[in-house]
Amino acid sequence: MTLTDLPFPGSLRERGESKGELPTSLVDRFGRVHRDLRISLTDRCSLRCTYCMPAEGVPWIAKDNLLSTDELVRVAAVAAGLGITEVRLTGGEPLLRRDVVDVVRRMAAIPVRRSSADGGGVSGPRHDMLEVSITTNGLRLAELAPALRDAGLARVNISIDTLRRDRFAELTRRDRLDDVLAGIDASIAAGFAPIKLNAVPMRGVNDDEFADLVRFAVERGAELRFIEQMPLDAGHTWSRAEMVTGEEILGVLSREFALEPVGERGSSPAEVFSIDGGPATVGVIASVTAPFCGACDRVRLTADGQVRNCLFARTEDDLVPILRGGGSDEDLARVLARSIAVKRAGHGIDEPGFLQPSRPMSAIGG
Ligand code: SAM
Ligand code: SF4
Numbered sequence: 001m002t003l004t005d006l007p008f009p010g011s012l013r014e015r016g017e018s019k020g021e022l023p024t025s026l027v028d029r030f031g032r033v034h035r036d037l038r039i040s041l042t043d044r045c046s047l048r049c050t051y052c053m054p055a056e057g058v059p060w061i062a063k064d065n066l067l068s069t070d071e072l073v074r075v076a077a078v079a080a081g082l083g084i085t086e087v088r089l090t091g092g093e094p095l096l097r098r099d100v101v102d103v104v105r106r107m108a109a110i111p112v113r114r115s116s117a118d119g120g121g122v123s124g125p126r127h128d129m130l131e132v133s134i135t136t137n138g139l140r141l142a143e144l145a146p147a148l149r150d151a152g153l154a155r156v157n158i159s160i161d162t163l164r165r166d167r168f169a170e171l172t173r174r175d176r177l178d179d180v181l182a183g184i185d186a187s188i189a190a191g192f193a194p195i196k197l198n199a200v201p202m203r204g205v206n207d208d209e210f211a212d213l214v215r216f217a218v219e220r221g222a223e224l225r226f227i228e229q230m231p232l233d234a235g236h237t238w239s240r241a242e243m244v245t246g247e248e249i250l251g252v253l254s255r256e257f258a259l260e261p262v263g264e265r266g267s268s269p270a271e272v273f274s275i276d277g278g279p280a281t282v283g284v285i286a287s288v289t290a291p292f293c294g295a296c297d298r299v300r301l302t303a304d305g306q307v308r309n310c311l312f313a314r315t316e317d318d319l320v321p322i323l324r325g326g327g328s329d330e331d332l333a334r335v336l337a338r339s340i341a342v343k344r345a346g347h348g349i350d351e352p353g354f355l356q357p358s359r360p361m362s363a364i365g366g
Contacts, residue, residue: 271286
């Protein structure tokens with residue numbers, strides 16, 4: 001039996017689709033339309049953030065098993081044909097990949113399919129090509145920001161959890177804060193605006209810096225987004241009791257700034273607040289305490305070609321036999337649609353039987 005012969009799951013069959021009919025969109029059984037494809041370019045990283053990777057790293061994906069540029073672009077094009085409008089490159093550290101500028105250039109030239117069935121449900125500006133963005137630790141941005149902009153990269157998110165050099169070195173196990181700061185400056189200089197800065201709040205680590213991080217972002221015209229720490233660390237040491245909640249962050253920030261909720265959340269995971277009357281804003285992504293699963297429009301592709309329908313998925317769909325076995329684009333489309341069709345309602349972190357996925361965040365693509 002080839003992958004093409006595999007039967008569709010019930011929900012697709014109920015909608016009248018069979019193996020003979022091609023999926024045209026990525027809609028799950030809860031009606032969630034998927035627009036956002038997160039692609040991990042590599043599981044390797046130049047930092048070792050304690051909440052993500054152990055000091056010694058993790059067993060890396062073998063080089064031969066990493067998808068090639070052509071394979072990545074092919075999957076992105078098939079996904080665009082199924083209604084994906086945005087691709088976010090991540091990792092691991094996506095800028096470690098030597099062909100990253102080429103990947104951006106080729107993906108940003110992929111036309112997106114917008115049919116009448118889209119019904120205006122596309123939020124944000126309309127683009128005729130895939131919108132390509134990146135989440136990075138910023139270490140190589142000083143060098144790469146202009147080339148990435150030139151290649152058509154639309155947006156940049158840079159992770160920065162602390163502004164203190166000694167603390168950064170301890171938290172990431174690398175003394176590279178200056179490189180991140182240079183990367184932020186270079187991105188702004190290259191014209192990426194507004195950039196977003198991601199920070200994971202950690203008790204006893206950076207919980208005295210929340211307001212400083214916000215001021216740092218505001219001074220640069222950037223939006224800081226606090227992301228609740230999730231159970232995705234390689235060491236499986238996450239504890240619900242220990243994590244800093246979105247509510248706590250807002251409590252701390254409210255003592256320093258006047259915060260007002262801004263706009264509708266839509267499919268965005270962040271709740272956004274204006275700071276002191278705006279226009280500056282700060283976001284809180286309360287993935288654990290206020291999950292946004294009901295509006296999730298994301299699907300993920302790991303660097304070794306596995307489709308994951310959720311960060312916390314315990315199963316994956318392998319595209320490699322199709323990509324490397326002479327399969328067709330239609331075969332790829334079917335596997336993508338099948339993965340979305342069986343997506344669960346939510347991540348289930350608070351459910352009694354919750355099990356952390358075996359892949360850490362760095363190997364999934366955050
Ligand atoms: N290396 C890049 C970076 O750090 O931006 C991209 C990959 S990283 C996995 C993507 C984002 O996930 C970063 O903002 C990082 O802080 C966040 N992250 C990693 N582990 C996390 C965890 N356990 N909980 C919440 N966020 C996490
Ligand atoms: Fe690397 Fe990003 Fe994980 Fe830090 S969060 S170890 S920068 S992949």
